[in-house]
Amino acid sequence: EVLLVESGGGLVQPGGSLRLSCAASGFTFSNFAMTWVRQAPGKGLEWVSAISGSGDSTYYADSVKGRFTISRDNSKYTLYLQMNSLRAEDTAIYYCAKDPRDSGSWYKYFDYWGQGTLVTVSS
Amino acid sequence: EIVLTQSPATLSLSPGERATLSCRASQSVSSYLTWYQQKPGQAPRLLIYDASNRATGIPARFSGSGSGTDFTLTISSLEPEDFAVYYCQQRSNWLTFGGGTKVEMK
Numbered sequence: 001e002v003l004l005v006e007s008g009g010g011l012v013q014p015g016g017s018l019r020l021s022c023a024a025s026g027f028t029f030s031n032f033a034m035t036w037v038r039q040a041p042g043k044g045l046e047w048v049s050a051i052s053g054s055g056d057s058t059y060y061a062d063s064v065k066g067r068f069t070i071s072r073d074n075s076k077y078t079l080y081l082q083m084n085s086l087r088a089e090d091t092a093i094y095y096c097a098k099d100p101r102d103s104g105s106w107y108k109y110f111d112y113w114g115q116g117t118l119v120t121v122s123s
Numbered sequence: 124e125i126v127l128t129q130s131p132a133t134l135s136l137s138p139g140e141r142a143t144l145s146c147r148a149s150q151s152v153s154s155y156l157t158w159y160q161q162k163p164g165q166a167p168r169l170l171i172y173d174a175s176n177r178a179t180g181i182p183a184r185f186s187g188s189g190s191g192t193d194f195t196l197t198i199s200s201l202e203p204e205d206f207a208v209y210y211c212q213q214r215s216n217w218l219t220f221g222g223g224t225k226v227e228m229k
Contacts, residue, residue, distance in 0.1 A: 037167075044210065044220055044221070044222050044223050045159075045167065045210055045212070045220040045223075046220065047217075047218045047219070047220070050218075059217075095166055095167075100169075100172070107214070108155075108214035108217075108218045109157040109169070109172055109212065109214055110167075110169060111169050111178060111179075112169075113166035113167055113168075114166060115165075115166055116166060
């Protein structure tokens with residue numbers, strides 16, 4: 001059974017940093033691209049960042065480019081999102097999501113999602 | 124950036140009725156259109172990929188159609204568990220989501 005469990009969310013002041021983790025199980029992690037998608041309270045979905053299965057290719061939405069860094073440790077079956085220079089508009093539930101194809105390339109749609117971790121940026 | 128516009132914003136229907144949800148793209152996305160369902164407090168769930176392919180385990184009452192700029196998600200006969208928010212997403216040019224359609228019980 002595929003399982004994705006996010007952690008690391010919490011309350012942080014504007015300008016602060018946070019690192020999110022997504023622990024994966026139930027599939028060969030290194031074979032699949034992974035993506036972070038966020039959802040502000042009561043709002044729609046927004047793609048944040050993605051990484052190929054090998055970790056060689058990374059992708060960022062313009063809204064987070066230069067502030068967020070995605071990475072993965074395939075030996076630990078874990079995906080990360082390092083978030084720096086956080087702003088109030090980064091407040092959201094952050095989901096990690098798995099690509100459906102085991103090519104390692106980013107297919108840009110998602111067959112499994114974690115339950116999310118809430119990040120609140122406020123003073 | 125490709126903008127996806129979903130309509131209507133809210134659809135009020137009764138169980139057993141047919142639901143027709145629309146997603147319109149600002150430019151052609153070919154067939155690279157995905158539909159998700161999201162219930163309150165839950166993560167999105169994949170329903171349809173590449174415009175018309177049902178994901179594993181999705182009931183046959185869900186169907187997708189369209190190509191280019193106009194897409195439709197149809198729920199042939201609403202079950203109580205289908206009342207939720209539905210999002211479309213394109214992957215033709217980077218990745219964007221529509222604003223969602225809420226299907227609520229009348």
